[in-house]
Amino acid sequence: MQAKTTILNLPTEEFVQPGTRACTGCGLAIAYRIGLKALGKDTILVVPPSCLTVLQGLFPVASTKLPCLNVTFASTAAAASGILATLRALGKDNVKVAAWAGDGGTSDIGLQALSGAAERGEKFIYLCYDNEGYMNTGVQRSGTTPIGAITANTPLKGKLQNKKDVPAIMAAHNLSYVAACSAAYPLDLYDKIKKCIDMPGTKYFHIHIPCPPGWGFDPRYGIKIGRLAVETGYYDLYEVVNGEFKLTAASEKLVEKRKLTPVRDYFRAQSRFKTLTEEQITSIQQSIDTKWAGYYKKDEE
């Protein structure tokens, strides 16, 4: 069992330079920065249209220090497959491929290519950064937007459908490694990347990303909101290693604590949930409680 990385032994080399075009307090900027530390220098990145495309800068300047291929929206995982094929053909064994795509680019338009690549066992890390909407284009709803969230195209009633569970979809591909992470827990993200990097086939990461303009909160509270999502048991940190599910980090601790913060606190901290009714919140709280009752039971076994 590898030791957990701490702030003090986290590598200091940076792979992103200051002056990105990310919004003030962008959660992705944190996850990306720490994630690249885990991936390291011998990595080729694939990035579809998304907040990250813009974060990296405008031609001819880029803030990322690693080689990066910008690709079309639907093709992220296929592009990763193409790079991998070339690396094999040219015998470059030490170079890894990491794709960073948004939730829209993953759960909606990118799902086909991702599923295909996973089924073929393409050996790369796919990191979906989930800010729960098409934020780059002005906060439109995506498959992973949670129920009740006000977005630019669910402006009055909020999204009517539930959040698409993409990690579960990817776990159904029998992958060696699937992880649910959060920008608020960057060391957990770092350790998980380090853990799975040499595992066979496609490794899928789903990273919860607090987004100040998209979710409606003061940028300084980004990490707090990300933590609340986990502490309310609403968003869980876990990994699925060769099919075996395990809660990690703060979520794992919650099983011991047996006490979840009321999910109302999480919703009331963001203006996007302002139309959520008390009934809806109660219902969501019940789902969370049921889910966690299951975790507690499993823990007792």
Place this chain on the structure above:
Amino acid sequence: MHIIENGNVAAALGVRLCRANVIAAYPITPQTPVTEKLSEWVEAGEMKAEYIPVESEHSALSVCIAATSAGARSFTATSSNGLLYMHEQVQWASGARLPIVMCVVNRAVGAPWNVWNDQQDSISQRDTGWMQMYASDHQQIIDTVIKAYYLAEKTSIPIMVCYDGYILSHTYMPFEVPDEDQVNDFLPPFRPEYVLDPNDPANLNTVTLPDVRMDVRGELAHGYMEIRCLLQEDLRGALAMAAETEIRFADIFGRGGDPYIEPYLCDDAEYVAVGLGSVTYQLRVAVDALRAEGMKVGIMGVKFYRPFPDEAIAKALKGKKGVIVYEKALSYGYEGALTSDLKAALYDNLAGTGSLPYIQNYILGIGGRDIKTHDLTETLRAATKGRVSKEPVWIGLKL
């Protein structure tokens, strides 16, 4: 080596000889056998390549785009709706200046469904910045694939090698398969200018703005408009490189001719039939019949469609009385795309010289509608009397 095989195998042999090392494959009739053949050779260890059976055509070209960006010589093939599905990536590949070679086995597009031959698929991609070369028989298929890799890598522009579905893809003909050594002589290893490499990181295809911007050294870099203009300039410049390629090919393989057109009895012809692909060979029977009657008719097959060799074509058609264009596609809402291009070329190069022929556009073979020699002969005959109609005339229609 002389063999008898079908057109799809001819294409696959070309790809194998060129040592493509990343192949993306997705099935669609009638190109599927191309990549099936390649998979056979790869699995048997006869061809050293990575073979990626993707989950869609969009992904097939995505794999090629990424693979070539990382330094591989990549290949894929498609037809019809498959080509349409990857249209976004077709535009991307040329904009990204990637020397991908893709075989388009010409097939009608939906809706409604039709698996048989016409050229609407490749014609619909005319304006994307890819080069387009059309083969009229199996020898041309294998030769064009080999020429295409050389030309694409010299110019950093992707090329579609087009040939008629079923009529060429599934029929058998004798043709010469070049030696590996000859191909290695002709086609040097791929040396890309920009490549994804952790030792020399670059961020490829980032976001541009309307105007030019400074790079980190304080120098003005090209803006989007400059990048696109260079694609256009390099495409026009590729006409000269295509001629060089033809000469180089002839030197090494002993086969060659005009890089842009394939004339048949054109020199003294007063009326010239024009087409893309195998229809130009079918027209020979009609031309021979009319010549036997004493009519001065000929054929100009267009081998190189994009970039459009307007000067060469205008030169070949100068002074002719009539040009009769047989097309298996059209720009809906107006007329055949080749017809329009011809009119533009002739106007640009011959207006005011008093030697502008009239142009008659025939549409035929749509959705694989049988092209009867009798129809070719009679429609050609009719068009020698003058223009039949301003609107395109559809041959073999049963309205």
Place this chain on the structure above:
Amino acid sequence: MRPVLNKNVCIPCKRNAEACFICWLFCPDVVITRTIPPTIDLEYCKGCGICAEECPTKAITMVDESEFADEKDKG
């Protein structure tokens, strides 16, 4: 808003040893150095306030830019 560090309250400063560095960890813009004391590059700082919010001893406070109006323009 710009972050202002109070070295008297900052843990690594007080201990004069490697410690904490939570501000360095969470800065989205890589503008805080992992040094004693941590420094903040105001040229690239966007003023998000995450460092101030996450600092366990509240050593960083976000101060309105108008308070520094008399400073020479950093351009």
